[in-house]
Each structure stands twice: as structure tokens, then as C-alpha cells.
Amino acid sequence: MDNLKEKTAQGLFWSAINSGVTQVLNLVIGIFLARLLSPEDYGIVGVLTIFTVIAGNLQSSGFTQGLINLKHPEPNDYNSVFWFNILASLTIYAVLFFCAPLIAMFFHRPELTELSRFVFLGFVISAFGIAQNAYMTKKMMNRRLATVSLAALAVSGTAGIAIAFSGYRYWSLAWQQIIYISVLNAGRYFYSDWRPSLHIDFTPVKKMFGFSVKILATNIINTIGNNILTLVFGRLFPMKAVGNFTQAYKWDTMANSVVSGALSQVSQTVLVSAADSGDRERRVFRKMMRFTAFLSFPVMFGLALVAEEFIVLTISDKWLDSVVLLRILCISGAFMPFYTLYQNLAISSGRSDIYMWLNIVQIVLQIGVILLFHPYGMTAMVVVYTAFFIMWLAVWQAYARKFIKLGFTDTLRDIMPFMIAAAATMGATFFITKNIGSYAVVLPLRIFIAVALYAGTMKLTKCEMFDECLAFLSRKRK
Template identity: 60%
Template structure:
């Protein structure tokens, strides 16, 4: 039998492969689509994100986390979640179908009526695979998720590029979403031994409802928090400007979700297994925190440093206006994987109430900040939003201390050395490489020099988490 450490390591390895392949494919197809489409095309689909995301929250209703926290969920539990999701998603789609003209009126874009009705089909399709996804998540089937995600990204990406080449503009992005979720569902059905029955019994939902409803409300609020800027920008600015922000936010999200997505695939299942053993829980959480900080800060600060040459080399001058926005977002993005760990610990402890209220307070503060800075330009609003997200980690840390006894000073010792080292490396590399005029050479030199300097600092500082990671890889090769 594998130990928890081995299961966690295996999950992280497959998670890294999953998210690594995901981001590489997203990068490749994102470059093609960025060159073929305009900021306005991205803006059209971008303003609909908040509606599809909230609809997705409503249909899943936090049952994935509820099933994961159950010791031994039965077939009838999964079946109840399956039918609940299907019924709710069809109901939501019906409402949004008739609200589509109001959405287009709000954003001053008549074409959004037809486009939104098509895009909203994505969450109806996804509802048929949520219970299967919960089964795979519960059982740490990260390898199977990797294969499924790879197939979905390749297929949907090719469809999107072909449609864009044939002049389908924003419809290529819409079809890409639909194809992606369809392939994901096919993969889930193929790998999952459990399948739904036609017997509809929603009674098991009742025992999950108290926990899952808090997760649902929290997910909706998180979605509002993540998309509030796009929503406000869509109302205040031309659709082209919204597209520039959407492009910057896309690259930022792709970068930090590589790590936060990897951690999310193992954090809650692992933390749920050590709940009750306080000392072991503290040790596991802090080790995850150090690993996350070691990877997140150099990756995100590095992307901020090379943002201009990256945008110019990949999607060209038409997206140059997204560069300053990308730099700002990357600074906040470095902290987002840390949020993932805090949130998953709360969920594994069954404290969805803390998860809910922390998120409620956060979105209220963020909306207040955005409204207060609405009289300024887009960059000022993004700066304020980013600063608010960083500062609010302190609130999550307060509750972490109450639950586990992990002090703020301990967390600071875990993350600050990596944050300071990454910032110092980028500050040193920037002027050293500034005289290089060739963009490709500049990008390569900055990447290599920053990576070498950062690793050298970690080795000289005898970073324990780096040594453990290297030792684990060596042991696997010996096997």
C-alpha cells in the first residue's frame, strides 16, 4: 500500500503533467487565436464569462467537495448529484435563454443575444459529467484527468483555430468552449467505473446540503470576485479595451493556475486524510505552502518581467495595450496558489462556513475598492484590485491560526524567503539584460539567467523543500 506521502507525490507529479500539458497547449492555441482574432472578439466572449461561471457554480452546487469529504460515498449519492446537476442546469439555461436580450442591452452589443444562448449550452453539457468528475477527484485519478484534459484541449483547440482561419471571429472561441467540455465528459465516462441510473432519488442530497450550499455560495462569490473587473469594464469601456484586459487576464490565469490547479487536485483529498491529527496536518500544510511559494513567486514575477517581449513575440503589436495590465495581474497572481491551500484546508476541515464568510467579505471589499477607483483609468482599478487580493490573505491566515495553531510568523518564514529571492532576481536580471535589442534573445536570456540565479540562491540557502523534491525524483529514477 502506498503511503500518504507517496500518494501525494504521485498526485503532484501527475498534476504537474496535467497542468503543464494544459498550459502548453493553451499557450500554443492561444498564440494562434491571438494572431487570428481581434481584441473585440475576445471582449465579446469575455463579458459572458461571469454568467457561464456562475451558472456552472449553481449546477455543481459544491457537491464535488461534499462527496470528497464523505468517507465512503455510495452509488446512490453520486446518482443523486448527477440528476440534481442535470435538472438545475436545464432550468438555469432556460432562464438565461430568455435573459439574453437584456445581457446584450447591458453591454451595448446586440450580437451577444445569439452568442450568449450558444455559449450557455456549455454548462448544460458539463452538468452530465460533474458527478463523474467528483468520483475521479475523490479517488485521486489525476492520471486519467491528465489524459482526458489533453485530448479535450487538442480537439477543441484545433476546432477553434480552423474556425478562426475561416473568419468565424468570436464564434471560434464559443465553439472551442463547447467542444472542450464535450470531450471532457466523454473522457470522464470512459474512465469512471460508476455510471448513473434512471432511478431519480434526490434524498441523499439532503445530507450534503448544509455543507454544499456554503460551498456553492462561496463559489459564486469567488466567481464574482474573479470576473468583477471584466463585468465593470464591459459596461464602462469599449469592447476592444475589454478584450485587452481579457487577454492579459487569460495569460495571468494560465500561469498561476498551472500551480494552483496542481495543488487543488491533491490538497483537499490529502488534507481530509490527515484531519484529526493536528501535528501531521500542520506539517503537511506548511510543506505544501513552502513548495507552492518556491514555484509561484519566480514563475509569476518572471512573467511580469518578460511580459512585453512575450506579447510581441506571440500575439504581436495589436495586443501591446495588454502588457501593463498583465504585469500588474502577475504580481497578484503570484499569491493566488496560496489562496488555494487556505481554501482547501478549510474545506477539508468541514468549515465551509469560514470559507463562505471569508469570501463574502473579500468580494464586498473588492467591489468597494473597484467602485472607489472607477473614476480613474483601467490600470488604476487593476492595481487597486490586485492590492486588495494580496492584503486579504491576512484574513485567511487569521482563521488558519484559529483552526490549526499555525502562526503568521511561521507562514511568513515559509513564504517570504522565496518571495524576496524571486523579486531580487528579477530586479537584478532586468537591467542586466535591458541592452539586448533582439526580442527572442532578450526573452531567452532573461529566462535562463533568472532561473539560474534563483536556483543558485535556493541551493546556497539550503532550501529544504527543494532538496526534498530533488531527492524524491532521484529515488523514483532508481526504482
């Protein structure tokens, strides 16, 4: 138990470092690009997101999670998945290549034909690194994964800014994606010990198929759910409005990824290690819930608090229309990391069927509710999306009770103190600073006051999670 606890702490530490520094780099890169490009440029590339992510899901077919879920995967398991990904990606790219004119026709933008064919090359390139990523994740090589990710982001971001500065508009965003995936794969091969061989045996893929196909279906449904607003908005509203939503969604995703990104690299591996251990698995899961709540609520509520100052000072007032959307999305974003935990609990329990069906039902209902509010405009649709997203967590909690006998009151006891503390902190900060007129003054002041109030609250209430985080960071400094 102590060994698992230390490995979990180490994994979360490096994953958090990766997620945190990644989002800082994304922040800097995003500021430069948003100042160089227009909302319309972001809208044009944004409407392609759903196609690239679905294609990526089809390409990996859930076998990444399948590999991680194996207790002791063999080299042939990785090799089988590697070659399956290569063949799948080439097949899917050929289909999408010929579908590009139809995509352009759907969104009424002829330039999307050539652009989409280029962007779709990304998942062909990524196919060469999926098995490597699964290998490194299974081995909990989080420090090296962080190094590779940061290097790829720095190189691709610099290239994207240079291309945008040269006047190539939305093409800079497309090139940034391609360069990022290429550098990421190169880094994975540099650090990973495993190498593919020409001995092709799809037997492991066949054995994992029943489990992985449910993951595949769920990933596709999740992708549709996460990008449904962009898809619908791209069809119904001007590209400028779509670009404003894309910008808000991007900042929201970057912020909640600080927590969910760290958890996604660690939680499934740790939960698999603790599986079938009864109370031990429940204790591990509840510890992760508290860690999630401890970080997620102040980060997301804090971003909602400073959304206007942040947008105007960083990417200029031409993006001011995205502020309201960002504030709404921050509320749902605070709960996004909890979905990561619940979903990985289902997967580690071998219940990919539950994982699949809960997500399918969620997205179907979510789409229906969103479309009902279409006549009321974009903002109303985002509000409904957020409300439904939060309420659906109750369904996941009901199944967590079946998996590890986790009661609803236990969950509330784990997360509510942090949510209340974060909300009270942001409310107090707002009233202290509401009469300050200068954006340049109020932004850093609100951040400083909010951090001080939240940390002080954790210290005064003798929060165990706060003390453990300080103790761990103290050990790392030594």
C-alpha cells in the same frame, strides 16, 4: 504518514504535469487565436464569462466539494448529485435563454443574444460529467484526469483555430468552449468505473445540502470577484479595451494555474485524510505552503519580467496595451495559489460557513474599493484590485491559526524566503539584460538566466523543497 506523503507526492506530480502541459497547450492555442482574432472579439466573448461560470456554480451547487469531503462516499451519493446536476442545468439554461436579450442590452451588443444562448449550452453538457469528475478526484486518479484534460484541450484548440481561420471570429472561441467540455466528459466516462443509474434518490443531496449550499454561495461570490473587472469594464469601456484586459487576465490565469491547478486536485483530498490529526495536519499544510511558494513566486514574477517581449513575439504588438495590465496582475497571481490552500483547509475542516463568509466580505469590500477608483481609469482599478487581493490573505491566515494553530510567523518563515529569492532573481536578470534591444534575444536569455539564478540560489541555500523535488523526479525517471 509515509503512505499519505507518497500519495500526495504522486498526486502533486501528475497534477503539476497536467497543469504544466495544459498551460503549454493553452499557450500555443492562445498564440494562434490571438493572431487570428482582434481584441474586440475577445472582449465580446469575455463579458459572458461571469454568466457561464455562475451558471456552472448553480448547476453543481457545491456538491462536488461535498462528495470529495465525504470520508467514504457511496455510489448512491454520486448518483444523487448526478441527477441533481442534470435537472439544475436544464432549469438554469431555460432561464438564461430568455435572459439573453437583456444581457445583450446591458453591454450594448445585439450579437450577444445569439452568442450567449450558444455558449450557455456548455454548462448543460458539463452537468453530465460533474459527478464523474468528483469520483476521479476523490480516487486521486490524477494521471487519468491529466490525460483527459490534455486530450480535450488539444481537440478543442485545434477546432477553434480552424474555425477562426475560416473567418468566424468570436464564434471560434465559443465553439472551442463547447468542444472542450464535450471531449472532457467523454474522457471521464471512458476512464471512470462509476456509472449513473436510473434509481434516483435525492436523500444524499439533502444530507449534503447544509455544507454544499455554503460552498455554492462562496463559489458564486468568488466568480463575481474574479470576473468583476471584466463585467465593469464591459459596461464602462470599449470592447477593444476589455479585450486587452481579457488577454492579460488570461495569460495571468494560465500561469498561476500551473500551481493552483495542481493544488486544487490534491489539497482537499489530502487535508481531509489528515484532518483531526493535530500536528500532522499542520505539517502537511505547511509543506504545501512551501511547495506553493517555491513554484508560484518565480513563475509569476518571471512572467511579469518578460511580459512585453512575450506579448510582442507571440501575439504581435496589436496587444501591446495589455502588457502593463499583465504585469500588475502577475503580482496578485503569485498569491492566488495560497487562496486555494486556505480555502481547502476551511472546507476540509468542515467549516464551509467560514469559507463562505470570508469570501463574501472580501468581494463586497473589493467591489467597493474598485468602484471608488473608477474615475482614474482601468489601470488604477487593476492596481487597487491587486493590492486588496494580497492584503486579504492576512484574514485567511488568522482563521488558519484557529483551524490548525498555524502562526503568522510560521507562515512568513515558509513563504518569505522563496518570495525574496524570486524577486531578487528577477531583479538581477533585468539589470543583466536591460541593454539588449532585440526581443527575440532578450526573451530566451532572461528565461535562461532567471531559471539558472533561482535554481542556483535554491542549491546554495540547501533548500529542502528543492532537494525533495529533485529526488522525486529522479525516482520517476528510474
